[in-house]
Amino acid sequence: MTAMEFQGAVLEHKDRVHSYARHILRDAEDAKDVAQECLVRLWRHRERIEPGPACRNWLLRTAHNLCIDRLRRRHAQHEVPGDDMASDPPDARPGPERLAQSSLSLRALERALMSLPERERAIVLLREVEGLAYDEIASLLGLNMGTLKATLHRTRERLRHALIRAEVTP
Amino acid sequence: MSLTCESARERIHAALDAPDDDRPGDVSAHLASCAACRELLDDLETVGGALRALPRVPLPPATLDAVWRETVGRRRWSPGLVRAAAAAVIVTALCTTTIWLVTPRGPQQPTAAEIARASAEAKMVLGYTARALAAARTAAADTVLASKVSPAVRGEPAARPTRRTR
Numbered sequence: 121m122t123a124m125e126f127q128g129a130v131l132e133h134k135d136r137v138h139s140y141a142r143h144i145l146r147d148a149e150d151a152k153d154v155a156q157e158c159l160v161r162l163w164r165h166r167e168r169i170e171p172g173p174a175c176r177n178w179l180l181r182t183a184h185n186l187c188i189d190r191l192r193r194r195h196a197q198h199e200v201p202g203d204d205m206a207s208d209p210p211d212a213r214p215g216p217e218r219l220a221q222s223s224l225s226l227r228a229l230e231r232a233l234m235s236l237p238e239r240e241r242a243i244v245l246l247r248e249v250e251g252l253a254y255d256e257i258a259s260l261l262g263l264n265m266g267t268l269k270a271t272l273h274r275t276r277e278r279l280r281h282a283l284i285r286a287e288v289t290p
Numbered sequence: 291m292s293l294t295c296e297s298a299r300e301r302i303h304a305a306l307d308a309p310d311d312d313r314p315g316d317v318s319a320h321l322a323s324c325a326a327c328r329e330l331l332d333d334l335e336t337v338g339g340a341l342r343a344l345p346r347v348p349l350p351p352a353t354l355d356a357v358w359r360e361t362v363g364r365r366r367w368s369p370g371l372v373r374a375a376a377a378a379v380i381v382t383a384l385c386t387t388t389i390w391l392v393t394p395r396g397p398q399q400p401t402a403a404e405i406a407r408a409s410a411e412a413k414m415v416l417g418y419t420a421r422a423l424a425a426a427r428t429a430a431a432d433t434v435l436a437s438k439v440s441p442a443v444r445g446e447p448a449a450r451p452t453r454r455t456r
Contacts, residue, residue: 123362126361126362127362130354130357130361134349134354134357135346135347135348135349136346137349138346138347138348138349138353139344139346139347142347151347152349152350152353155349155353156353156356156357156360159357159361160357160360160361163360163361163362226340226344226345229337229340229341229344230344233341244341245341248337248338248341248342249341249342249344251342269303272303273299273300273303276303276306276334276337276338277330277334279337279341280330280333280334280337283337284333
């Protein structure tokens with residue numbers, strides 16, 4: 121990657137990397153630091169990174185690793201809310217608890233997203249927000265395909281369940 | 291054999307990634323007959339759509355400036371760049387020298403001493419020339435006189451007359 125391609129990659133991916141870090145870390149200052157570190161590392165390793173999807177995946181992988189390092193440092197496992205939802209079975213019942221599309225607010229969605237554990241949040245962000253293929257996510261997060269698919273399916277239903285609960289709970 | 295809700299659930303998730311046309315027939319048949327699974331699919335599509343529409347959080351300009359400062363702003367000269375700069379300096383020097391050599395320059399202004407010396411030399415040359423002209427004029431007059439004036443006038447012995455024969 122040349123210097124000019126690096127500048128193009130920064131302009132193309134800076135908000136992607138920052139948003140991803142923000143959603144994983146839930147902290148504006150930490151997210152800025154991670155995004156900056158990530159882009160500076162891209163500059164240092166630019167000789168062996170091609171522009172395009174490979175660059176995007178490299179940035180997301182680096183951002184993810186930097187986020188996990190920070191979360192470990194601040195013992196985030198004790199701070200992440202919503203872990204109690206992990207034991208909730210997916211709700212497949214028909215009935216009044218339907219997700220009303222019209223009332224699905226951005227705030228409720230972000231709150232539901234933030235309630236997920238980091239790994240599930242990372243999977244759903246990479247799949248639904250960033251649009252990565254299954255094999256790209258599996259490679260990026262070091263998961264096998266079966267685990268990835270099962271986790272993604274479970275997480276989608278947990279998000280749905282959280283949003284339904286948020287709507288019915290005053 | 292029709293699908294149960296439990297077995298249909300996994301296939302509904304898989305169907306989320308596929309266009310409607312590619313949805314397996316047994317899943318479509320189950321969805322047509324099961325309101326709960328239809329609602330599940332609708333909800334999951336709604337959640338997926340909302341996630342895809344999540345606005346990105348822009349990187350603050352100050353952070354982007356810091357990135358530029360630590361990357362392209364801190365660029366050192368690569369060997370190739372050094373070679374290119376050296377070549378540019380050499381070419382510039384060669385061009386300057388060539389232009390200096392081929393450009394015609396006007397006469398230099400003489401100093402006052404040089405003007406005085408040249409003036410004296412010119413006067414001397416003119417004096418010699420005038421004297422030479424005077425000497426030549428005198429010599430020419432003598433030659434003319436020698437051919438027109440009788441030798442007696444000039445004080446020379448007269449030549450003997452020749453006898454005429456019949």
